[in-house]
């Protein structure tokens with residue numbers, strides 16, 4: 001499973017990028033707004049840091065508007081992927097982008113049926129949201145498992161990006177469920193580093209070695 005970072009903060013991308021494990025970036029309008037910058041400007045910076053798919057979301061609600069925005073964003077860099085919200089107009093836009101060889105990430109997927117429609121329209125990626133389903137008492141991971149089963153049985157090449165990740169367990173369960181990608185927030189990447197036995201072990205090794213010298 002590939003690891004993307006889910007942020008529009010360039011410093012966070014740079015820091016996690018230095019670990020050598022990042023293969024892509026996803027952003028959304030809320031994350032862009034948090035940075036207080038223009039989408040195009042953020043994209044221009046991110047493509048210089050990470051080599052891999054970088055999702056930039058369109059804001060238009062009509063397919064024609066999505067197409068205008070998406071074509072302009074895709075001009076910025078070949079790695080830009082157009083993030084399209086799941087809806088009827090979104091499907092029409094995805095189909096057209098597909099015909100134009102522009103990669104898409106269909107976002108806000110909350111059911112296997114939505115994932116299947118997005119894939120059939122030609123989406124390069126689908127983004128099912130785990131955390132937001134858990135938040136309303138559903139089991140987000142069931143959605144990943146179901147989509148994976150449908151895509152494998154149907155020989156569908158659309159890749160699954162497990163999104164709305166809330167903690168390290170989500171990342172591990174997504175990998176076990178066969179998700180192609182998990183898009184992980186900065187905070188969760190930092191949480192994934194930790195294990196008390198590792199920290200204690202390092203301290204113990206240093207103490208023992210220093211003691212031997214003394």
Ligand code: E4P
Nearest residue numbers: 006026027028132163164165
């Ligand atoms: C996906 O690409 C979205 O940016 C993101 O994962 C949404 O997560 P949230 O539910 O934490 O806002």
